[in-house]
Amino acid sequence: MIQNYLKIALRNLLKNWGLTFINIIGLATGFAITLLIVQYVQFERSYENTHLDSDRVVRLTLNLLTGNSVTTQDSEVYPPVGPKLQAEVPEVEAYTRVYAIGEPNSPMQIGEQQFLMKDLYAVDADFFRMFNYKLMYGNEKDLFKKPNEAVITESTALKYFNRTDVVGEVIKSPGSNGDILYSVVGVTHDSPPNTHLKFDMLISYPTMLADTEMLRRHGEKKDNWDNNNSYMYVQLIKGADYNHFTNSLEAFSKRLVDEKKIKSEAIIGQKIADIHLYSKKTFEPEANGDANSVFFLFAVALLIIISAFVNYINLTTSQALDRAKEVGVKKVLGSTKTQLRIQFLVESIVINILAGCVALVLVLIGKSHFLSLSGLPENFVLFGNLSFWLLLLTFIILGGLLSGLYPAFVLSSFKPSAILKGSFSHSDKGTLLRKGLVVFQFAITIILLIQTFTVNEQIDFMRGLDRGVNVQKSIVVEAPTKKATENYSVFKQNLLANANIKAVSLSHTVPGQPSGSLTTTADIHITGITPDEYHNFYLTFIDKDYIPLLGVEMLTGSNFDESTTREKRQVIVNEEALRRWNITNSEKAINNKISFWGSEWTIKGVVKNYHQQSPKSPLLPMIHIFSNTFRSLATVQFVGGTSSDNLTLVKEEFNTVYPGSAFSYFFMGQEYDKQFKIEDRFKNVFMILTAFSILIACLGLLGLASFSISKRRKEIGIRKVIGASTANILILLSTDFIKTVMISVIISVPLTYFLIQNWLKNFAFKIDLHLWLFILPILLVLVLVIFSIGVKTVQTAIANPINSLKTE
């Protein structure tokens, strides 16, 4: 019997191959996109789930306040916060400081091999327990109690030692004033991809306070309440009430203010599982995800799969007239309703199985593209994931049954006498539902399309904006590991001797680098004036060539010059910094004294605001401090472009002056553009989703068109006999669908307006919402609508009316 069902099902599917093809493609696309999105959503929600007791681990962060309102949320706090909190609040069982070293990277040396280490942190011993890192090699007892200990990951060990058992090896951090030696005491597994805090190497926190060279480099000291430069994690005791802890933390902050440890600031707790999706603070260790986007994606995935099934139902039942005769004859011949239903169900399940197979192929083809698009790790396990297969199986079986049941019941319930007499016609039941679903699908499509247009426009706007700084035609060379300062003038002179090189400048950071590369200090004020509010000021160290090289405009005062020395304590500030001090006239700012870091500094010049960061961020209040040492970056600007010849030239000079040091560089323009990565990804995801959404919505419309046209075949025949032209019929049929789509427009436009306004709030510099951003997508949708119903309507409109009026 089953064999018979299968045979008939396959024959039917082959006979209506066009419809079968549309059905399979529609379902397969829905399956594939939903499968991928669900995997992505699962991954985004899985952050920190590899850590035991992750619900007891809390990150402490710092809010900067003006009165009661929060001006800045910083993810880093003062290093003594942890020990003090543990001593004063009984719910805190353990703490670890996590101090980022050498942002963005630190020179390291193993034997003669030199390299730059990224993601290096100084941590306390409890770090390993709190984040569940077990040592593959090394002794966990007394781990990180002493200075100059290091733990590296398996990958780091393999990369630099070609083996993993490297306990006892020594890694050197060279420096012009002296080296720091680390002895490897442990090797641990790599950080999982779903943690916000990934590392290549860890060093013992006592190094920060005990190693003299380390002290010199980072200025860390016991009880340092000057710089909030450390991440801080605490573990609460088992069964601790989080709300109660929050209250304790509030009281703790008040005590810190009373004790004059902090001013206008508050320590805020944050569960680590919430960091990836919900935290949007400054100085995050890596760019976080966004809960809203993840939820939105999930909702879209759900809609896409529902749409795909609904389309299938629509298309199948629209065939009812064609299959009515088959049903009628079978019933007359003695087939029961149940047998007919099984027949239709088998067809539905066969289609769903085929769609599942096609979906697998689509996933396979789109996988790598999807991974890079969504930002998932390249080694993300997809096909090895049980949930992936379970979901696919659920789609096939549940989808097959659910989407097969309705057509099965509708088609099998036709009355044979009515069908065979020819007086059979569709009922109006469910028309509203079908229309409703199409309205819904198009509303989603229009929302996505308008968003895509807006996102695109905003990105173009940000890229095209005058940033007040020229990041093109320059490469940035990272400081060598040895004697950089000593030979720097030689390096610079050698480079400048070359006609292709226009300028060379030194700085601590360059525009476009993460905000973490800047130093921040809140307590900077005009000498003699006690500030009534605190802001983070951003400090960077530059030489006299930095401002002219970057084309930053001097407003008043003068740039640093030959006579400038560090000891003169002169600074150049920007307009935004003046605004924070309520100075409106930049002329008046010159020679004013400001106080920070326990000293007085003179304002030597004021520069026009420039976008140190992408226009997404507000302008930073910048303070430029003079420094003439090559401790981090050298920017080389060329007369022409950054050609490979020019690059080779710089590399050769570098190797001559700093033999044995690793030559590491980046293009300033490219580095700057990396900031648009999140928006670019957002745009790409939207574009893909929009494309699929359009495809599925058009299939839905095709389904509705087939259904309603099959219902109106007789009417159209009559109209044509009476005198309607093909154009009359086309207009008649299209207006109906266009009306349906216009309802979608009415629903979606206000909603999109709201969504976009909300999204644009993320940007300090943003586009105005022009009318065409809405009109163009709507027109595009209308064109697509006409196109997708076109074939069917034209077919019907030009058909010979006598065929539809035959009653015999």
Added chain:
Amino acid sequence: MIKIKDLEKYYKTEELQTIALNKLSFEVKQGEFIAVMGPSGCGKSTLLNILGMLDDSDGGSFIFNGEEVINYNERKRANIRKHNIGFVFQSFNLIDQLTVFENVELPLIYTGVKKAERKKKVHEVLEKMQIMHRRKHFPQQLSGGQQQRVAVARAVVNDPKLILADEPTGNLDSSNGNEVMELLTELNNQGATIIMVTHSEHDAKYSHRIIRMLDGQKVTENSLI
């Protein structure tokens, strides 16, 4: 008014060709009332479809009002049709979603008659068919006889020169059937040419001339007047 000569029509499937009309020739004069009779499959409906310019022929000549229309394209044929020909079907073929008034109004819309003029004409024809009181009803709310009267009203609202009727009483009981035949006779008396396909000898008696067909050919032709 109509002159057909050697009219041919084939229906082809993959394997065989069926001849629906086999070199059929006859003439219809203005103001005539013709009944076409014959067994099922003899080509009556095919003939009516070609005369109504709903279908192509495969050979022969078809002169309508002095014009050779055999090679006219779809658009030209549709244009002649909507100005000159009215149809009455066995199964009425009213549009269920439209009211009686709207159904009758439709041909006037397609010939571009102005709204006020349309209203006047529809009212006139509905009065004439004695169905005015039902003008706001939908077809399902009417009896078979009433539905056919609406269909006839729709067929004549444009004052067509030719009315083609395909078994107009086929779905009606005898009293309603007679009523419809009376109506057609009256229209004929007012000048309309009528060609009617029928199985009913009783209905055929209303006509002036009966053309009997078999296998796509004219067998006999007898005048009743």
